Amino acid sequence: MSAPTTAAILGIETSCDETAAAVVGADGRIRSSVVSSQIDRHTAYGGVVPEIAGRAHLELLPAVLGLALTDAGLRRRAPGLEAVAATSGPGLIGSLLVGISEAKALALAWDVPFVAVNHLEGHLFAALLDHSGPGRSPDDGAAGDWPLVVALVSGGHSLIVAMEGPGRYRLLGATLDDAAGEAFDKVARFLGLGYPGGPAIERAAASGDPSAFAFPRALVDDGLDLSFSGLKTAVVRAVQKHPDASNEDVAASFQQAVVDVLVAKLVRAAQTTGAGAMCLGGGVAANGPLRLALEAAGAELGIPVYLPDRAMCTDNASMIAAAAWWQLVHLGPSPLDTAADPNLPLRLLP
Numbered sequence: 001m002s003a004p005t006t007a008a009i010l011g012i013e014t015s016c017d018e019t020a021a022a023v024v025g026a027d028g029r030i031r032s033s034v035v036s037s038q039i040d041r042h043t044a045y046g047g048v049v050p051e052i053a054g055r056a057h058l059e060l061l062p063a064v065l066g067l068a069l070t071d072a073g074l075r076r077r078a079p080g081l082e083a084v085a086a087t088s089g090p091g092l093i094g095s096l097l098v099g100i101s102e103a104k105a106l107a108l109a110w111d112v113p114f115v116a117v118n119h120l121e122g123h124l125f126a127a128l129l130d131h132s133g134p135g136r137s138p139d140d141g142a143a144g145d146w147p148l149v150v151a152l153v154s155g156g157h158s159l160i161v162a163m164e165g166p167g168r169y170r171l172l173g174a175t176l177d178d179a180a181g182e183a184f185d186k187v188a189r190f191l192g193l194g195y196p197g198g199p200a201i202e203r204a205a206a207s208g209d210p211s212a213f214a215f216p217r218a219l220v221d222d223g224l225d226l227s228f229s230g231l232k233t234a235v236v237r238a239v240q241k242h243p244d245a246s247n248e249d250v251a252a253s254f255q256q257a258v259v260d261v262l263v264a265k266l267v268r269a270a271q272t273t274g275a276g277a278m279c280l281g282g283g284v285a286a287n288g289p290l291r292l293a294l295e296a297a298g299a300e301l302g303i304p305v306y307l308p309d310r311a312m313c314t315d316n317a318s319m320i321a322a323a324a325w326w327q328l329v330h331l332g333p334s335p336l337d338t339a340a341d342p343n344l345p346l347r348l349l350p
């Protein structure tokens with residue numbers, strides 16, 4: 001087997017219900033990316049069961065790691081890596097511990113640095129990994145499009161962030177209640193569409209009428225914070241009032257409300273910060289109608305829109321390894337006693 005030609009970091013992601021490992025080169029190139037979804041283990045419960053997730057990570061991680069190394073053309077026992085990185089938070093504590101412990105053990109065994117990565121920062125890096133805009137390489141902090149404004153919309157978080165460069169984040173707004181993905185998941189469960197809710201709603205909505213119900217667009221004309229719990233309640237009330245409404249119409253109208261709000265907020269964020277581009281990150285960024293609507297808004301505003309590949313929006317380890325590269329070069333390795341932190345906040349500019 002040939003030796004690696006470029007330095008590479010192994011990233012591990014186990015914060016929720018995906019067991020993932022990836023190898024990313026110093027040039028930002030993804031050399032391998034393996035994601036093992038646990039969806040089938042949680043479906044019967046209608047959502048992620050933390051104990052099941054933790055045990056499943058333990059069971060799946062060795063095979064996922066082995067595959068990520070061999071896919072990248074590296075030897076399993078002596079891969080010659082630059083560092084080993086893992087998500088240290090936010091996420092489910094039992095799940096985080098599996099990945100972070102494995103990464104520390106491998107870093108010790110291979111005598112290379114360990115890098116603890118914030119999952120949210122990983123999602124922000126996903127927007128930089130996969131397009132030809134700024135930050136194509138993890139060292140590239142000086143391109144002309146900064147700041148980028150990013151809607152980081154996942155199952156646990158919904159933030160509007162101004163990214164002034166890799167590692168330089170300002171929080172512009174956040175959800176006051178449910179995360180966008182959480183709203184998709186709750187509405188899907190209510191409609192009996194299954195878990196995870198986002199893809200299920202998107203599928204149902206494809207044959208529905210987005211104007212069938214005029215659901216509220218909370219705070220749409222007001223600042224950069226978000227709110228989705230009133231929308232979820234409005235869906236429940238509408239279905240109770242119109243029990244024979246089609247799931248497709250309800251799903252399409254709900255999805256349109258989320259899309260309208262997220263696009264309006266990101267446009268406002270771009271206008272108020274003079275951003276050079278708009279981006280999406282996190283699982284909800286995989287949503288087709290949201291991607292199309294943001295592209296259209298970008299064209300109207302005359303600024304580019306950077307969308308990570310759909311697979312790069314949902315949880316994966318490439319984004320963790322990419323963030324780890326920047327962190328290793330600019331902030332150095334993490335101590336081996338770094339703890340997993342279920343509530344780890346995004347490191348913001350002062």
Ligand code: KG4
Pocket residue numbers: 016153154155156157180181182184185196197198199202282283284285286287288313314315
């Ligand atoms: O980033 P992610 O994989 O995990 C977290 O960090 O939370 O995001 C998962 C969330 C779930 O709430 C899921 O329903 C949502 O992203 N999601 C979607 C789509 N795919 C995943 N929401 C809307 N449309 C999608 N296609």
Ligand code: ZN
Pocket residue numbers: 119123154155282283314315
């Ligand atoms: Zn995530």
